[in-house]
Structure formats: structure tokens, C-alpha cells
Amino acid sequence: MTRAHRSGARTRWVAAAAVTALGAGTVRARRRLAALPVLDPVPAGDPAPQPLPGWHLITAPGVTADPATLRAAADHAVREGLRVVDLVPARLDAESTLGLLRLLDPAAHRTDRCAPGHGAGHALLVADDVHRRAGLDAGTPPRSVADVFRLVRTLKEYAPDATGWALAPGLTVPPPDPARHAEELRARGLPPALLSAAQLAGLALLVKCLVSAPRWGAAVTALYWLQPAAVLGPARGPRPAGLARATAARPLHALSTALRTLATPAAQESDPVGEAARRAAYARELAAGTDRFFEPRRTDCPWCSAPGPAVRLRTPDLLQGKPGRFTLEECRHCGHTFQNPRLTPDGLDFYYRDFYEGLGGDGAALVLGRMNGTYRDRAEMLRPFTTPRAWLDVGTAAAHFCNAARSVWPDTRFDGLDMGEGVHAAERRGWIDTGYQGQFPDLADRLTGRYDTVSMHHYLEHTRDPFAELDAAVKVLAPGGHLLIELPDPESRVGRLLGRYWLPWFQPQHQHLIPAGNLKQALTDRGFTVLAEQQGAAHQPNGDFLGAVALAANGLAPDPRAPWATVPDTPARRAARSAVQAMAVPCYAAALALDGLRTAVARVTDGGNAYRLLARKELG
Numbered sequence: 001m002t003r004a005h006r007s008g009a010r011t012r013w014v015a016a017a018a019v020t021a022l023g024a025g026t027v028r029a030r031r032r033l034a035a036l037p038v039l040d041p042v043p044a045g046d047p048a049p050q051p052l053p054g055w056h057l058i059t060a061p062g063v064t065a066d067p068a069t070l071r072a073a074a075d076h077a078v079r080e081g082l083r084v085v086d087l088v089p090a091r092l093d094a095e096s097t098l099g100l101l102r103l104l105d106p107a108a109h110r111t112d113r114c115a116p117g118h119g120a121g122h123a124l125l126v127a128d129d130v131h132r133r134a135g136l137d138a139g140t141p142p143r144s145v146a147d148v149f150r151l152v153r154t155l156k157e158y159a160p161d162a163t164g165w166a167l168a169p170g171l172t173v174p175p176p177d178p179a180r181h182a183e184e185l186r187a188r189g190l191p192p193a194l195l196s197a198a199q200l201a202g203l204a205l206l207v208k209c210l211v212s213a214p215r216w217g218a219a220v221t222a223l224y225w226l227q228p229a230a231v232l233g234p235a236r237g238p239r240p241a242g243l244a245r246a247t248a249a250r251p252l253h254a255l256s257t258a259l260r261t262l263a264t265p266a267a268q269e270s271d272p273v274g275e276a277a278r279r280a281a282y283a284r285e286l287a288a289g290t291d292r293f294f295e296p297r298r299t300d301c302p303w304c305s306a307p308g309p310a311v312r313l314r315t316p317d318l319l320q321g322k323p324g325r326f327t328l329e330e331c332r333h334c335g336h337t338f339q340n341p342r343l344t345p346d347g348l349d350f351y352y353r354d355f356y357e358g359l360g361g362d363g364a365a366l367v368l369g370r371m372n373g374t375y376r377d378r379a380e381m382l383r384p385f386t387t388p389r390a391w392l393d394v395g396t397a398a399a400h401f402c403n404a405a406r407s408v409w410p411d412t413r414f415d416g417l418d419m420g421e422g423v424h425a426a427e428r429r430g431w432i433d434t435g436y437q438g439q440f441p442d443l444a445d446r447l448t449g450r451y452d453t454v455s456m457h458h459y460l461e462h463t464r465d466p467f468a469e470l471d472a473a474v475k476v477l478a479p480g481g482h483l484l485i486e487l488p489d490p491e492s493r494v495g496r497l498l499g500r501y502w503l504p505w506f507q508p509q510h511q512h513l514i515p516a517g518n519l520k521q522a523l524t525d526r527g528f529t530v531l532a533e534q535q536g537a538a539h540q541p542n543g544d545f546l547g548a549v550a551l552a553a554n555g556l557a558p559d560p561r562a563p564w565a566t567v568p569d570t571p572a573r574r575a576a577r578s579a580v581q582a583m584a585v586p587c588y589a590a591a592l593a594l595d596g597l598r599t600a601v602a603r604v605t606d607g608g609n610a611y612r613l614l615a616r617k618e619l620g
Helices: 003-034 067-080 094-103 106-111 128-133 145-158 178-187 192-212 214-232 243-248 250-263 272-287 345-352 358-368 372-380 400-405 422-429 466-476 493-501 516-525 545-556 571-583 585-605
Strands: 055-059 084-089 123-127 163-168 310-316 325-330 337-339 390-394 413-418 434-437 451-457 477-488 528-534 610-617
Touching (some): 003 094, 003 192, 003 214, 055 128, 067 084, 067 123, 123 128, 123 145, 145 178, 178 250, 192 214, 192 250, 192 585, 214 243, 214 250, 390 400, 400 413, 400 422, 413 422, 422 434, 451 466, 466 477, 477 516, 516 528, 516 610, 545 571, 545 585, 571 585
Parallel strands (some): 451 477
Antiparallel strands (some): 084 123, 310 325, 477 610
């Protein structure tokens, strides 16, 4: 077979895959659109709609709603038990409607307590209690569609299972502003440059298919071109403005939107004084070097005290790109893997800063909010053994697990403990009943015997002394109580394959990576009986190959705008980072496919990148 024939065959396969993906996306969008309720019109002859006591209407500039629409929206909310309703304009433009349907599954997100809040960005009907708890009484009205996008993400957190969406025929909206597209993507929690690069790559793929495999290329191009009409044409409710024109001009519109978005300057820091203060604070700390953040290297294993551990890997900070190099060593006797030399408390504070809160808070929340299935699986693990009444989640961060677990155990009291401020925000949102801020061993005495269930999900590997954490769990649990632990599995073969680019190594945050056998023995030594172990079921999807691509791309071109960056923030460095991220797009696609296969294999073979143990504290 000649090179041209091989190239044509590959293109046909790629085009066939694109047709399949576009077809599936079209069917999915139609299904989601069908699940979107349409507000009932007010019957003729009904009295004039009255003001809505107990509700607040929040709109973007230029958006108006007639009184009948507001009454219908309030009636719908009461009937469905909703506290927040995102009103989707029936005349919303086609691309905005398609973009919403890519992000929002109305049926699934209605019951998914951890699903991010996505909406049309034009109008929200909010109940008094949610409006008050979210602190909106003293807030300023939205200044743009982007502000409404941000607001619906916040409100979904305060009404995690009482947020809904409805098409509102009586809602009048202005045309979209292309100049604000990048800002609106950022408000949704999406990366404008990466998405635009992917859009351009998709258009280039269409051209390639048309040239190299004309019949398949024509099929994929036609499906892409006609997708707006196929999804929105004969649909109940939406009447997108200019649907025929938007369909006809779709490729040109996509090209111009992607180029304009790439050309849009990066978002400016909304608090330049705060940005300058952060840069100055990091500069002061880094001026003294990073060696002071490390303890002396130890020559024995912290788990079994055996001498002579061996180096497993060395790596820089591929997560945030902060200066410093880190070493993981493995005990030749028990297999325990640990950071050596270990970070001091000041070092941990430096490397954790702006990761889960501060600058990195939105990104961390976005990742944690996409794990509802994992959270439910963890909670379900107790079902054959007990019905929890009082549950303490240690290392709860923003309490996403507790929020999701409430749908499995609605009558259980969930409390959370963490070092960060997120526990107090979780308490305000109602995700936990009580939040404790501090170190678990320090708080254990005041919580002695108070809980029948304690969980530690991807927490123990972050701690300086895992034995002290397990001893604290013994104190806090009542006799017969259950301890649920989930950890990355350092015995994973993929971890050895990917080396420093295996995400669960998670340097510099992970201090100890504990083999399952070691942890089971430590639990037995403390009077626990191990009831169940899960490995394949505990596997973290997209934690292997997708994570490796992200770490590699970040390592090649760290963000020069980060306040801890040690290189000048120049246009050339920003362009280099954007170029690396753009070139990584096909790698992300391939990694996503590999992770899907890896997850399926892990579930069957019971060998993934993590494991769970459920143990019972025995009586006496």
C-alpha cells in the first residue's frame, strides 16, 4: 500500500469517527432539549399576574420578562419543588442554545447535587431563602451575561437538588455580543484559548477530510453544517433567532469566533492591588530559596523503620509550577513510598497556597464537582454493613463528598473537618451540618466517640504522620463504628509506566503513598477488622493518561502570569504556553480514549489507580 493510500485510509477512519461523534452529539442535544420544560402560558381570562412574594428575579442587562412568564415560572418552581429556576429564552440564538445543551443535562443535573451550575445566562428566579443564604441581598445586579453565568454556578451550590431550568417564551433578550465570548467562557469555568484551539483543529479536520476522503468528508461536513437545524428545527418550545442564517453560516461563524476569542487579551486581574501583593509576598519567600522548606533527608522508612530506601522518582512541581524539586523514595522492605526529604509545615503551606482556595479555588471546585459517581460509590460501600447516623468526613475540603452522599443517606448527619476555610463555606451552603477547621489529631479529644462513621478520601497521603491520623480515628469512632479510607495505589503498574507524569504521585502535596497491605496491617494493629476492599471500583477515571498530558503540558510551559513565576511575564512566554496547550489538544483526545479503555479494564480486573478499605472498630 502506498503512502497516499495509507493516508487516505487513516483519514477515512478519522472521518468515520467524526461522523459518529457528531451524530451522537446531535442525538444527545435533542434528548436534552426534550427534557427542558416549557413554561405553560397563562390561560386567557385569568386575572392579571400579581407580584411574586418570596421570589427574586435576576436578569442580565437588556433582558425583560413579562408578568405572565414570571407567574408561570413561579408556579413551575412550586410545583417541582425548585428554589432556583434558570429561565432559558426561547429566542436564544442557535449557537448559544447548542453550547448550553453541550454543558447541561436538565434531567441529570436536577438530581446531581454536585453538578456544576450551568445556565443560559439571562434570567434567574431565586427563592428568598437561597437569595439570602447566598449573600445576594447586598449584592449588585449583574452587569453582563458572564455575571449571570457566575451567579448560577453559585446558586446551584446553595440549592444543589432544587435548581431547575425552563424555556421561557416570554423572555426578551438582546443579541449576543461576540466581543464578550471569551469572558463568558471563563465565567462558565471553561478555558477560552484551549476551546478555540480545539475548534480550529476541528475545522481543519473537516478540510482535511474533504480533500483526502471526499465522500466521508462530505458526510461529516454536512452533519456539522446542519447540526443547528437538526437539533433546534422541529423542536417544541425554542424558536432560535435566525436559525436558517446561523445554520448556513456556521463554519464561517465558528472560524471567526475562534479567531476573535484567541485574539482577545487574557482576563485582567480584577484586583490589581491584590495581585501585586501576592507577587510581592511570593517574591519575598522565594528570595530565601526553597531549601528551607525541606527537613533533613531520613535514611530509614517512616512506616517500618527499615534502612536504605531507594529513589523512585524525582520531579519538579508539575501541578502549579512553583520552584523546587521533590523526591519520592520507596522502602525496599515494606514498599511504602514517601517524600524524602519531607516538606516542613512552612513548606506545605507554601505549596498548598492558591491550590484549593485563592487563585486555584475555581479550578479545584470544577474538578471536585465532576466526581458525583465516585462520591456515591464511596457512600454505597457501607450499605451491606451499616446505616450511618453521624458521619465525619476528614479532609473534606469543600465537602463535595458529603453533599453527594446526602442523596444516598438522606437521614445521616454529615460533618466535615479540614485545614482550609472551605469547611465554613460548606456549612453555609448546607452541604455539612458542622464544619471543623484544624488538624484531625488536635481535634480528636473533643470529638471522642461522637461518630459511628469516619471517612478519609484521598486524605491520608497528604498527612505528615498517617499513624497519628489513624489513632485519631480510633478516638473519634464509637465502638462498632466504621472507618472508610480511599488512597492512590502506589503499586499501580501505570504509575511505574508514566513515572513523574502519573497524576496520583501529586508532588509536592502527597507525603505518603501506602500499599494496601501496609494499611490493612495498621488497621488490624489498632483493633479494626477490615470488612471490604475495592480496587477496580475505586479507580479514578481520567487520572492516568489525561492527567499525564496535563502535567507534561504544564511542565513544558508553566504559566508566566502566576504570582510565583520566576521568569518574566512576556508576550512571547504567553504565546509559547498557548501554543503548547493548543498542540496538546489531540493528545488530550487520545488520552481521553486511553483512559476510557483503562477504566473499563480496571473495573474488570480490579486493578486501578486507587483502592478503598472499609473497616469496623471492634467492641471493647
